[in-house]
Amino acid sequence: MRRNGPRRARRQGPGPAPARRRPVGRSQRRTTGRGHPGAGPVEAGPVHENPGLHLAATRALRELPPTTISVSFGNMAGCHIHRSGGPHRDFMHNSLAAQRSPLRRFTKALSRLLNPNNLLMAVLDRKIYNHPATRRIIAISQNVRAAVARQFPHSPATVVVIPNGVDTRRFNIRRFTDLRGESRRLVGLREKHRAIGFCSSNFELKGLDRLIAALAHLPEEYVLVVAGGRRSRKYADYAASLGMEKRVVFLGKVKATDMPRFYAGLDVLCHPSFYDTFGNVVAEAQAMGVPTVTTRATGACDIIDDGRTGRVLDQPEPWALANAIFDLREVKAGTDFGCVEDDEQVFARYLEVIEAVRAELAEGAGR
Numbered sequence: 001m002r003r004n005g006p007r008r009a010r011r012q013g014p015g016p017a018p019a020r021r022r023p024v025g026r027s028q029r030r031t032t033g034r035g036h037p038g039a040g041p042v043e044a045g046p047v048h049e050n051p052g053l054h055l056a057a058t059r060a061l062r063e064l065p066p067t068t069i070s071v072s073f074g075n076m077a078g079c080h081i082h083r084s085g086g087p088h089r090d091f092m093h094n095s096l097a098a099q100r101s102p103l104r105r106f107t108k109a110l111s112r113l114l115n116p117n118n119l120l121m122a123v124l125d126r127k128i129y130n131h132p133a134t135r136r137i138i139a140i141s142q143n144v145r146a147a148v149a150r151q152f153p154h155s156p157a158t159v160v161v162i163p164n165g166v167d168t169r170r171f172n173i174r175r176f177t178d179l180r181g182e183s184r185r186l187v188g189l190r191e192k193h194r195a196i197g198f199c200s201s202n203f204e205l206k207g208l209d210r211l212i213a214a215l216a217h218l219p220e221e222y223v224l225v226v227a228g229g230r231r232s233r234k235y236a237d238y239a240a241s242l243g244m245e246k247r248v249v250f251l252g253k254v255k256a257t258d259m260p261r262f263y264a265g266l267d268v269l270c271h272p273s274f275y276d277t278f279g280n281v282v283a284e285a286q287a288m289g290v291p292t293v294t295t296r297a298t299g300a301c302d303i304i305d306d307g308r309t310g311r312v313l314d315q316p317e318p319w320a321l322a323n324a325i326f327d328l329r330e331v332k333a334g335t336d337f338g339c340v341e342d343d344e345q346v347f348a349r350y351l352e353v354i355e356a357v358r359a360e361l362a363e364g365a366g367r
Contacts, residue, residue: 054075054076057076058076058077058078061076061078061079062078066361066365067358067361067362069081069354069357069358069361071083071350071354072128075121075124075125075128076128077124077127077128077131078127078131078133078134079133079134080133080134080135080136080357080361081134081135081136081137081138081353081354081357082128082129082134082136082137082138082157083138083140084137084138084139084140084144084148085140085144085277085278086139086140086143086144086147086148086277087125087129087147087148087151087152088118088121088122088124088125089122089125089151090147090151091275091277092109092112092118094274094275094297095205095274095275096108096109097274097275097297098204098205098207098274098275099204100209125151125152126152129148129151129152129155129157130152130154130155130156131156132156134155134156134157135156135157135158135357135360135361136157136158136159136160136353136356136357137155137157137158137159137160138160138161138162138350138353139159139160139161139162140161140162140163140164140277140278140299141161141163141277141278141299141300141302142161142299142302143277143296143297143298143299144161144277144278144299145159145161160353162346162349162350162353163278163283163299163300163302163303163341163346164278164280164283164300164346165283165340165341165342165343165344165345165346165347166280166283166284166287166340166341166342166343167342167343168287168340168342168343170257170259170260171259171260171263171284171287171288172287172288173288173289173334173335173336175260175264175288176260176263176264176288176289176290176333176334177264177334178264179260179261179264179265180264180265180334182261182264183261183262183264183265184265186261186265187225187249187251187265188249189223189225189265192221193221193222193223194221194222194223194267194268194329195223195224195225195265195266195267195268196211196215196222196223196224196225196266196267196268196269196270196325197225197227197262197263197265197266197268197269197270197285197290198211198224198225198226198227198228198269198270198271199226199227199228199259199262199269199271199281200227200228200271200273200281201228201229201230202230203228203230203231203232203234203235205273205274205275205276206271206272206273206274206276207272207273207274207295207316208226208235208272209235209238210272210316210317210318210321211224211270211272211316211318211321212224212235212238212239212242212244212248213242213318214318214319214321214322214325215239215242215244215247215248215322216242216243216244216318217318217319217322217323218322218325218326220247222247222325223247223248223249224244224247224248224249225249225251225262225265225266226248226249226250226251227251227253227254227262228252228253229252229253232250232252235250236248236250259284260288263284263285263288263290264288266285266290266333267290267291267333268290268291268292268293268325268328268331268333269281269282269285269290269291269292269293270292270293270294270321270325271292271293271294271295271298271300272293272294272295272313272316272321273294273295273297273298273316274295274297274316275297276297276298276299276300277299278298278299278300279294279298279299279300279301280300282294282298282300282301282303282304283300283303283340286303286304286309286310286337286339286340287337287340288334289333289334289335289336289337290333290334291309291310291328291331291333291335292304292309292310292311293310293311293312293313293321293324293325293328294310294311294312294313295312295313295314295315295316296312296313296314303339303340304339305337305339307327308331308337309331309335309337309339310328310331311324311325311327311328
């Protein structure tokens with residue numbers, strides 16, 4: 001196995017250079033759509049970057065015809081339907097679990113508490129979830145549903161769970177078969193190797209250090225293929241400190257179009273996240289037939305049939321990760337799990353929610 005040392009960890013690797021498909025979540029730009037019928041989407045972005053746009057959009061909502069159903073995919077209060085990736089306070093609290101040091105956990109919590117944007121987001125959440133116009137909250141996972149119910153028990157909206165979909169034209173078992181040989185050759189994997197995949201831009205939050213430590217508890221044929229480009233040198237050094245440097249390959253970033261090739265080379269995907277309201281990589285891997293290990297803190301754990309298509313853990317501790325990965329050795333990658341919804345199915349479910357709200361509003365207007 002060719003070793004990618006700290007110097008090479010920053011550059012794009014030789015194979016399925018990983019640039020994970022950006023999940024629809026907290027780091028992505030927000031889009032607020034008004035339609036069905038209505039105007040096209042408005043790229044709202046983070047509130048602190050352009051507060052004027054948010055104020056203008058709020059005014060525009062009040063000027064829409066009464067028959068228009070408004071849908072928000074971001075931080076916009078007053079829409080009939082709000083698609084939620086989870087309350088901001090939930091992220092603020094639960095993501096601290098990724099910090100090993102109590103002191104580091106305390107300082108991070110303090111810095112977040114003093115950040116004006118975090119305070120603003122908390123205010124916006126209250127307005128969004130408790131707004132009298134809100135009829136539906138579309139939660140992307142059961143975890144999000146629980147967080148909304150816990151933090152906003154008096155919200156007038158009905159919460160509906162619709163998981164993120166997968167583009168099954170790109171992620172499917174046929175592509176797994178077609179790309180597998182090429183993918184493993186590019187990374188330098190031999191037939192004896194069992195490849196564990198990891199893909200994230202936030203190594204700390206998604207538990208990469210625990211996964212590297214878990215590698216030490218697995219037989220030598222297990223190797224870790226890491227997709228992502230943020231601060232990889234630190235983790236390459238950590239792998240070396242455990243004597244695992246020859247069993248970890250850091251690929252760096254890849255284009256989204258190359259992600260099917262990345263999954264095709266794997267025997268198992270591991271997403272040991274401390275907080276993830278969904279986790280698109282889990283759904284994409286499952287669509288490709290790759291057994292997956294993740295945590296209950298990952299929203300996409302809902303789609304895993306524990307023991308058949310993957311394993312779901314309470315905590316991403318190294319020994320637990322190693323046991324879970326080893327338990328899946330008999331599950332053949334490339335199997336049709338049939339457990340994910342494609343984008344078209346998810347879009348159809350959104351339309352059903354819109355029509356339900358339209359009917360409610362029409363009934364209310366007729367009284």
